[in-house]
Amino acid sequence: MLGSMHPLRRRSVLRNGVLGIASLGLLKPGTLHAGQQGRKKGAPRKRLAVIGAGASGIASAYFCDSAWQVDLFESRDKIGGHADTVSVTEGDRSYAVDIGAEFFHPNTHPLYWSFLAEIGARTDDPATSKVIEGPASLTIFDAGTGKARFGSDHALDDLPAALRFLTFTGEARKMTEPDAPWETPMGEWLDGLDIDDDYKRDILTPWLSSLTCGDTELVRTQSARAHLSSFAKTFPETIFEPVHTYNSTVGLEGYLRMLLDTCENTNVLTRAAVERLEERSGTWHVRTASGRHGPYDAVVVSAPPPVSKNFFTDLPGLGHIAEYLGAHEYHPTRLVIHRDPHYMPADKGYWSVQNAAADGRHCETSIWIGAYHGTQDLASRPSIFKSWAAHRATDPAEVLAERRFRHPLSTPRSLRAARDMMAHQGERNLYFAGSFTTITDLQESALYSGLKVAESLNPDGARLTSFKQRLADDDLLDTSYDIP
Ligand SMILES: Cc1cc2nc3c(=O)[nH]c(=O)nc-3n(C[C@H](O)[C@H](O)[C@H](O)COP(=O)(O)OP(=O)(O)OC[C@H]3O[C@@H](n4cnc5c(N)ncnc54)[C@H](O)[C@@H]3O)c2cc1C
Secondary structure (H helix, E strand, C coil): CCCCCCCCCCCCCCCCCCCCCCCCCCCCCCCCCCCCCCCCCCCCCCCCEEEEEHHHHHHHHHCCCCCCCCEEEECCCCEECCCEEEEEEEEEEEEECCCCCCEEEECHHHHHHHHHHHHHCCCCCCCCCEEEEEEECCEEEEEECCEEEEEEEHHHCHHHHHHHHHHHHHHHHHCCCCCCCCCHHHHHHHHCCCCCCCHHHHHHHHHHHCCCEEECCCHHHHHHHHHCCHHHHCCCCCCCCCEEEECCHHHHHHHHHHHHHHHCCEEEEEECCCCEEEEEEEEEEECCCEEEEEEECCECCCHHHHHHHHHCCCCCCHHHHHHHHHCCCEEEEEEEEEECCCHCCCCCHHCCCEEEEEEEEEEEEEEEHHHHHHCCCCCHHCEEEEEEEECCCCCCCCCEEEEEEEEECCCCHHHHHHHHHCCCCCCEEEECHHHHHCCCCCHHHHHHHHHHHHHHHCCHHHHHHHHHHHHHHHHCCCCCCCCC
């Protein structure tokens, strides 16, 4: 079982080939994507409703597809959830740009990394692989003057600052170990670090906040382990080793489309916001604006807690689930894709992949998309940026795409609620999948949650068996994102 120490028996298993190529663009609203409506001859009899077509809902559908007739309900007009890819043209080239989740790394995303190989998205041949490697450079600068406070590519110019950063990354890595406490808030953890206060105030706290809420006070309330787990293991142990990060040639949404393209028994309904659930005589119905769907033998809820808590308020005996979901805390943010360099450090020599602009209480990052596209020559790299822009004084000149998100705050309180809720997983044939059910907010943990659902609903499915064999080969079977 994932998250436990049971090795798989070695046997030869069929690996599922990927038939489709990921495509950008919208599904036809309210219509079906993969599979056909109604049951085909020989198709599974059991019916499963999956609510939310983000990474966790799609992973659940993908791994259950062989044994269940799946209806995947999505409120937006496209699939992907926080994996949301837009196409940006620069000169004669188009780039798949992720306005939401974007980066992954084998150390922080071991399951995801393996899974990309499993579905054929990651290969050793750069000509066919849909994974790009890029530098993971970082600059923290003053938003008002544009002056750099710290630049990872300039670390050796200021050795004491580099050593402080090294101390930080070493301590951060320890905090992501399985036995590290998850109830320690970031503020308490930072205060206890043996690093001088100015560095914590001017560099570490703004940067840490820029990775989620952008608020230097609020970030102190987050679980240190939950927050650090999303990136700390990407840092090497010395300042001399280069740091890499990875993203996708087809966008992270593109990977999810690849999964759906291989599903035979999954119907995707877009613009189908679920309003509530109904349970009668052991079966479930799902209510959307267009009517009542069902009956279903089981339901997987992967819509985020601020929405899904409303599914349960009127359901007898499930008030505790509404309460657990109601304990999750979020912070609204806004992301923009643009070409305006005024959110970047004033000195182009300090432009990094990640550029955190500290502005009093707030600090928001701009990702330089061009840093991992194009040649070594800085000037020839595309001027495409992705910026958090909820607290900025002015907007960029030319906004190409924009989206509002809610960042989970992963406080000790919300993690406790998630842990307690997951003790009820599977009761009354009701399952939960999503990063919100795990210790950290990543595509990795969303995938993990979908795998856990499949372990209950389709334990002998060929896809799960094949992938678990790969995980066993990679010594990853005991990977867990459960909250202890
Ligand atoms: C700006 C940003 C950047 C990020 N960067 C990274 C990164 O670089 N790397 C990384 O690994 N992770 C990153 N993350 C985190 C990662 O995106 C999430 O952990 C992951 O996508 C969560 O997947 P999920 O399936 O749990 O939820 P979601 O992706 O939120 O999916 C839930 C789905 O439910 C749908 N839904 C909502 N209400 C309803 C309803 N009533 N009926 C039907 N459907 C509904 C939503 O539209 C959505 O599609 C980032 C997140 C954000 C916001």
